Amino acid sequence: xxxxxxxxxxxxxxxxxxxxxxxxxxxxxxxxxxxxxxxxxxxxxxxxxxxxxxxxxxxxxxxxxxxxxxxxxxxxxxxxxxxxxxxxxxxxxxxxxxxxxxxxxxxxxxxxxxxxxxxxxxxxxxxxxxxxxxxxxxxxxxxxxxxxxxxxxxxxxxxxxxxxxxxxxxxxxxxxxxxxxxxxxxxxxxxxxxxxxxxxxxxxxxxxxxxxxxxxxxxxxxxxxxxxxxxxxxxxxxxxxxxxxxxxxxxxxxxxxxxxxxxxxxxxxxxxxxxxxxxxxxxxxxxxxxxxxxxxxxxxxxxxxxxxxxxxxxxxxxxxxxxxxxxxxxxxxxxxxxxxxxxxxxxxxxxxxxxxxxxxxxxxxxxxxxxxxxxxxxxxxxxxxxxxxxxxxxxxxxxxxxxxxxxxxxxxxxxxxxxxxxxxxxxxxxxxxxxxxxxxxxxxxxxxxxxxxxxxxxxxxxxxxxxxxxxxxxxxxxxxxxxxxxxxxxxxxxxxxxxxxxxxxxxxxxxxxxxxxxxxxxxxxxxxxxxxxxxxxxxxxxxxxxxxxxxxxxxxxxxxxxxxxxxxxxxxxxxxxxxxxxxxxxxxxxxxxxxxxxxxxxxxxxxxxxxxxxxxxxxxxxxxxxxxxxxxxxxxxxxxxxxxxxxxxxxxxxxxxxxxxxxxxxxxxxxxxxxxxxxxxxxxxxxxxxxxxxxxxxxxxxxxxxxxxxxxxxxxxxxxxxxxxxxxxxxxxxxxxxxxxxxxxxxxxxxxxxxxxxxxxxxxxxxxxxxxxxxxxxxxxxxxxxxxxxxxxxxxxxxxxxxxxxxxxxxxxxxxxxxxxxxxxxxxxxxxxxxxxxxxxxxxxxxxxxxxxxxxxxxxxxxxxxxxxxxxxxxxxxxxxxxxxxxxxxxxxxxxxxxxxxxxxxxxxxxxxxxxxxxxxxxxxxxxxxxxxxxxxxxxxxxxxxxxxxxxxxxxxxx
Numbered sequence: 001x002x003x004x005x006x007x008x009x010x011x012x013x014x015x016x017x018x019x020x021x022x023x024x025x026x027x028x029x030x031x032x033x034x035x036x037x038x039x040x041x042x043x044x045x046x047x048x049x050x051x052x053x054x055x056x057x058x059x060x061x062x063x064x065x066x067x068x069x070x071x072x073x074x075x076x077x078x079x080x081x082x083x084x085x086x087x088x089x090x091x092x093x094x095x096x097x098x099x100x101x102x103x104x105x106x107x108x109x110x111x112x113x114x115x116x117x118x119x120x121x122x123x124x125x126x127x128x129x130x131x132x133x134x135x136x137x138x139x140x141x142x143x144x145x146x147x148x149x150x151x152x153x154x155x156x157x158x159x160x161x162x163x164x165x166x167x168x169x170x171x172x173x174x175x176x177x178x179x180x181x182x183x184x185x186x187x188x189x190x191x192x193x194x195x196x197x198x199x200x201x202x203x204x205x206x207x208x209x210x211x212x213x214x215x216x217x218x219x220x221x222x223x224x225x226x227x228x229x230x231x232x233x234x235x236x237x238x239x240x241x242x243x244x245x246x247x248x249x250x251x252x253x254x255x256x257x258x259x260x261x262x263x264x265x266x267x268x269x270x271x272x273x274x275x276x277x278x279x280x281x282x283x284x285x286x287x288x289x290x291x292x293x294x295x296x297x298x299x300x301x302x303x304x305x306x307x308x309x310x311x312x313x314x315x316x317x318x319x320x321x322x323x324x325x326x327x328x329x330x331x332x333x334x335x336x337x338x339x340x341x342x343x344x345x346x347x348x349x350x351x352x353x354x355x356x357x358x359x360x361x362x363x364x365x366x367x368x369x370x371x372x373x374x375x376x377x378x379x380x381x382x383x384x385x386x387x388x389x390x391x392x393x394x395x396x397x398x399x400x401x402x403x404x405x406x407x408x409x410x411x412x413x414x415x416x417x418x419x420x421x422x423x424x425x426x427x428x429x430x431x432x433x434x435x436x437x438x439x440x441x442x443x444x445x446x447x448x449x450x451x452x453x454x455x456x457x458x459x460x461x462x463x464x465x466x467x468x469x470x471x472x473x474x475x476x477x478x479x480x481x482x483x484x485x486x487x488x489x490x491x492x493x494x495x496x497x498x499x500x501x502x503x504x505x506x507x508x509x510x511x512x513x514x515x516x517x518x519x520x521x522x523x524x525x526x527x528x529x530x531x532x533x534x535x536x537x538x539x540x541x542x543x544x545x546x547x548x549x550x551x552x553x554x555x556x557x558x559x560x561x562x563x564x565x566x567x568x569x570x571x572x573x574x575x576x577x578x579x580x581x582x583x584x585x586x587x588x589x590x591x592x593x594x595x596x597x598x599x600x601x602x603x604x605x606x607x608x609x610x611x612x613x614x615x616x617x618x619x620x621x622x623x624x625x626x627x628x629x630x631x632x633x634x635x636x637x638x639x640x641x642x643x644x645x646x647x648x649x650x651x652x653x654x655x656x657x658x659x660x661x662x663x664x665x666x667x668x669x670x671x672x673x674x675x676x677x678x679x680x681x682x683x684x685x686x687x688x689x690x691x692x693x694x695x696x697x698x699x700x701x702x703x704x705x706x707x708x709x710x711x712x713x714x715x716x717x718x719x720x721x722x723x724x725x726x727x728x729x730x731x732x733x734x735x736x737x738x739x740x741x742x743x744x745x746x747x748x749x750x751x752x753x754x755x756x757x758x759x760x761x762x763x764x765x766x767x768x769x770x771x772x773x774x775x776x777x778x779x780x781x782x783x784x785x786x787x788x789x790x791x792x793x794x795x796x797x798x799x800x801x802x803x804x805x806x807x808x809x810x811x812x813x814x815x816x817x818x819x820x821x822x823x824x825x826x827x828x829x830x831x832x833x834x835x836x837x838x839x840x841x842x843x844x845x846x847x848x849x850x851x852x853x854x855x856x857x858x859x860x861x862x863x864x865x866x867x868x869x870x871x872x873x874x875x876x877x878x879x880x881x882x883x884x885x886x887x888x889x890x891x892x893x894x895x896x897x898x899x900x901x902x903x904x905x906x907x908x909x910x911x912x913x914x915x916x917x918x919x920x921x922x923x924x925x926x927x928x929x930x931x932x933x934x935x936x937x938x939x940x941x942x943x944x945x946x947x948x949x950x951x952x953x954x955x956x957x958x959x
Contacts, residue, residue, distance in 0.1 A: 229332020
C-alpha cells in the first residue's frame, strides 16, 4: 500500500504544468464542409496568452499518422496551409495553443471533404474582364507532379489562338501558376486545367471564360477642366501592366496637324504622362490605347483647353497715382507676363510703357492726376506668347474728396476735425486751407500734411461762424486740382448749447434736488448757468454758476411747487456762445401716494409707499381710522438719507379695518403741502379661533387645557403664552391637536395666541388674535368620586378615584384615623390609585389635594369606607399557596397544593403600586421560582393569578 501511494505521488509531482490554457475554437473551413481545395488554408480563433498554434491534419478521427504544422500567433486568427491533399477525401483537423510554460488541450476535431476533381484556382469565375496578361493557377494535388493549362478563343480548344502551359509541381507554394501573355484585345477566351502523371492524366477541370478589355479610358485633363496650364499631366484608367501605352496629342480632332505629338513610350508601370509648354488659349485633342506585340486596343479620345488671358480683364486696385495692377487669375507654369500701359487706347503714344515680370502684378507709380490710362497683359513661356488680355481703363483721381464736415453742415463743434477720403497712394502731401471768406482771400489756417494723414484739427473755431475749406495733393511729378473746383465746401459752427433735462414744462414735476443737464459742445469745458424764478432773470433769488469739465449742475433745496427758469452758454478761451433757449420746470408739490392704492382692500399689515421727491430730508405720515384724522398715529423720520419714499414698521392696525392716510416731506428750507387722503382696508385674519380661556377672563384654574379651532391645511400648531403682552420669553408648545395641557402660576395675567404649521413643518397663516386671562389665587380642591362616602363592606383591595384636573398631580392619604395621624401616602399623576390587602372590618378615611410646579392646593374634605372580611376575591383558600422563603434575598418560590388550580401568572408591586416584576409564562404551572435579586430592600405585594382567582400576599426583601 505504501509503494502504491509513493508511485501516485511521483506521478502527481512529475507531470508538467500543462493543459490549463483554454482550448482553441476552430474557425474555417466549417465543420463538414465539402468541395474544399486540395491546398486548404485552415483558420483558428486566437486564445489569450497563446504564442503558437499546433495544427494536425489526418485522414482519420483518431489522428493516426497525422501531418503537423506549427504557426506563430496571428492578430485575431491564426492560419496555416496544408498542401497536395488527395481528391474526394475526408480529412480531420484539430488545433492546440501553447506558450513557453503551458499548453491547452486539443480543440474539438472538425472535418472537411476535398474536391472530387482538379479545378482552376484563377481565373475564379465566368464573365470577368481580363488583361492581356492573365494569371492561371491551381492547387497541387496528391499523385500529380505536372499540370497542363489551356486557353483558347473557342470552348473546344482547337483554334489557332490556343495557348498551352505545362507546369511542373515545384516551388514552396500550395499551388502552381504562370501567365498567358499577349491576349487579343476584346477577345473572349476559355481556360481549363488538368493533372498529368505517367499512369494516366486527370479529367479536364470545369471551363472558365472571360473577355480581354478592348481600350483604356482617359481621366484627366477632361473637357470639364476649369483651369489647365501649359504643362499638362495626362492620366487614364485601365490595367496597363501587360501592354505599352500610346498617347497622341494634336490641335485637330483628326490628329494630322504638323504639331501632332505621338508618344509610344513604355508607361506600363505608371498611369500618367506630363507634356510641357503647350500653347496658350488653345484647344487640344488627345487619345490613348494599349499596344503589345500581337495586338492593339481601340483608341479612346478626349479634349481640353489651355488657359490664357485672351478674354480676361486685368484687375486695377484703385484710382490713385500709384497703384498695383493684377492678373485676375494666375496661369499655371508660365515663364512670365508682359504688361503695357499707355494714355492712348491703341497703345501708340510716346507715353507707352512695357513691363516684363515673373509675378502676377506690376506697380504703376507717380501717374498724372486726372489722366486716363489703358492697361493690358499677355503671358509667355519659352515656346509661345499668349494673346493680349482685354484692355482695362483707369482714370486717376483729379482732386481730394472732402468728407467731413459735409457741405453746408450746421452745428459743427468749435473744436472738431476735418476729414477726407485718404490717404491717396502715390501722393506725398496734402494742403488744407480754412477761411471765413468764400474766395479764400483771408485764411484762418493754411496747413501742409504728409500723405498718411486722414484728418486735420484746426485751431478752436468761433461760435456761430461759417467757414470754407478746400484741399489739394501732389507728388514729385504732378499736383492735383483744388477740391470742389477750388471753391471747397462750407460749414457753420454751433451757436449755443442745447438743454436736455429737466424737460421744458411748467407742469411736469421736478425734484427739490434736480440735475440741470445740457448736451455737450465738443471740446468745450466751461459753461455758465443761470437759474431764477423770473423769466427775466432779475429776481432776488437768481443763482449764477460757472461749471467746469461737466455738462450738468445739481441745484438743491428748491421751493416746492415753484416754477423755475434756466439757461446755459458755453465759454472757450477765445469766444462765448449765445445763451441757450430758456427752459422752465416746476418743483413737485405735494407728494403723490403710491401704495396701498386708494380704496384697496385685503391689505397686509402696514407698508406705505409714495413717489419720492429727491432732495428731501424727512417725512411726516398720518394714519387714522377717521378721514378727518381726529386721533392720528403720526410717523416721522429724518436722516442723512434724503431719498425717503416708503415706511415699513409697526403700526396700530387691526385686521379687516378701514384706514385713512396722508403724507408730506420737507427739507431745510421748505415743506410740501399734505398729500391727497387715501384709504385702504386691511385683510381678514388667517388663523385659528381661540376658544379657551376666553379673552379677558378671570379666575382661571392653575392647570388648564388651552383650546382653539382647527385651521384648514394645518398639520400642527404653535401655542405661545407669556406674562408679557409683547410675548417676550414666551412658553411655547407644538402639538398636532387643538388642545394643550399646561400648568400656570397663581394670581398671574397671561397672554396667548396660536399659529399653524403645514405637513412640511412650515408656518402658514397669521398668528391668531391675542387673548389674555388672570389665574386663581390657589389650586382647586379635588372632588372625590369613588368609593362613595361611608361605603360599608368595601373590599380590602380598593380603588380610590376623584375628578380629573389638567396639568397637575395629586397627593393621596389613607388612614384608619380620621385625623390622619399615621396615613399611608401616595402620589398620582392620574385621578385614581389602588390600595390592597387592607384590614377587614375597619373604617378607613381618605383625602386628596392637587399640586403643580407652581403651587400646592388644600386637602379636600375626607371621605370614609368600611372594609368587610379580609379575604381574596376568589373562593380559593389562601392556604393552598406557599411562598418561601419570606423574608427573602435572592429568589422567591411560589407553589400550590391545589393541582386543579395551577398558577397562570405572577406580578410583584412596590408600596407605590409600581409593577416591578411580571412573568411571561407560556402555560400554567404548579410551582415557579422568581429571581428577585434586582429588588431593593423593602415591603412588596405578590399578585398570584390562578384559574378563576387572584390572590395578593406580602413579602419582605432583605439585603
